[in-house]
Each structure stands twice: as structure tokens, then as C-alpha cells.
Amino acid sequence: MGYEQSIESQINQLRDVLQRYQGFAVFRELLQNADDAGATRLDIGWVRGLGGAQHELLTGGPALFVLNNGEFTARNASSIAQLGLSDKAGEHGRIGKFGLGLKSIHHLGEVYFYLSSSTFEGDRYKPNDVQNPWTARKEMAESFRPEWDGFAVSDQQLIRIKLRPLLADSHWFCLWVPLRRKRHVGDNHSAIVPEYPGDKDSPHPDIFPLDFEVEVARIMPFLKHLVSPA
Secondary structure (H helix, E strand, O other): OOOOOOHHHHHHHHHHHHOOOOOHHHHHHHHHHHHHOOOOEEEEEEEOOOOOOOOOOOOOOOEEEEEEOOOOOHHHHHHHOOOOOOOOOOOOOOOOOOOHHHHHHHHOOOOEEEEEOOOOOOOOOOOOEEEOOOOOOOOOOOOOOHHHOOOOHHHHHHHHHHOHHHOOOOOOEEEEEEOOOHHHHOOHHHOOOOOOHHHOOOOOOOOOOOOHHHHHHHHHHHOOOOOEEO
């Protein structure tokens, strides 16, 4: 029989991963992820939240979105759900490395939502979903925050409407990250990391450091496909 992993172990493993990524390193991973996908465009933005959303983390607080024009497959969705694994080893031209690097986004929020232009169907992995590390996929495992599960179609539509001017490409993939607020978690011990960028009135400097544009310019010559980060 294999190992059984509790939610506590899962969160501690995620915290260990996050020690490898600080500051701009989070965005470097997102840039690399888009480039690995063969995406030519990447948009990163800060928004004040979604009015009228059903999910408690989608309404009443700011969020970060990351949008690229890469393709998204069921295999990619499976890889997102794996802590520490990537689907990139034997496959090129897809959405990128959904391994350790993508988990760096948890510096900013407890969960993240993802949407795509894809239409594949599946009971376990979906083209639009929420990644909640506080819940368990196995039926018998205990979940700590199951109320954060679920991504209503109406909430998906609110995000699509918000990003409509940027969704002109035939293929696209979007991360939507509700920025962590203290009211989300109660205290530092209940957060993945005790960082609360969602309690700020603006995205600076916690989200976008003062040298953000300089750092982007430095990495661009090393990317094969990406030509338009914004």
C-alpha cells in the first residue's frame, strides 16, 4: 500500500516549496510557464474584486490575474492537481510546467481559480476549476476548508466579462488569484504563509516590486516564444 498524506502534511509540503520562491521569482515562474506553453502574449493585472460573486474569496477583495494565449488540456489540469509534479517532461508546446513553480502563486493567495478556452470534459479534471490545497481529493480524507471548493458557472462568467477585452485569442488560459486577507484565515498559523497582499489598497510594492519592469526586461531575451508581457 502507498503512503497516506494528511492535509497538514500537504500544507507543510507546500510551505517547503514556497521557501524556494520569493518576490519576483513568483512572476518569473509565470513568465516561464507561459513561454513553455508557446504563448506569445502574457497579461498580468490587479483588480479590486468581483461584485456579486457566489464564492466568498471572489467577492469583496482584490485579486491578481495572469492570462496567456496558450492551450490547456486535460493532462495539464491533472498536473495542476499534483503537488510537486509536472506534465512537461515528455510533452512540448502545451500550457507549461505545472509543477513546483506554479505553486509559488500561493505566496499571494490561499487558493487560485483557473479558466480556459478549452472544452474537454471530465469528472475529475476540468478546464475551469479552483485549486484549494486545504481540501482533499480522496473521499475518505479530511478537508479543512471545503467551503472554498466549487467554481460556479456564474462566477466563471463574471471573470470572463471582466477580462473580455483580453480574450481575443482562440486559445487562452487564465489564473485568477484572490489575494490573501487576514479575514480569510483568522490568524498567521491558519495561513499557508503569513503574507496579506489583499489587505492593501494598491498592488504596490507587495505584488509588483519597484524594479518589476527591469526584471521582466532582463528575462525576456531568454524566452523563446513570449513577446508581449503586459
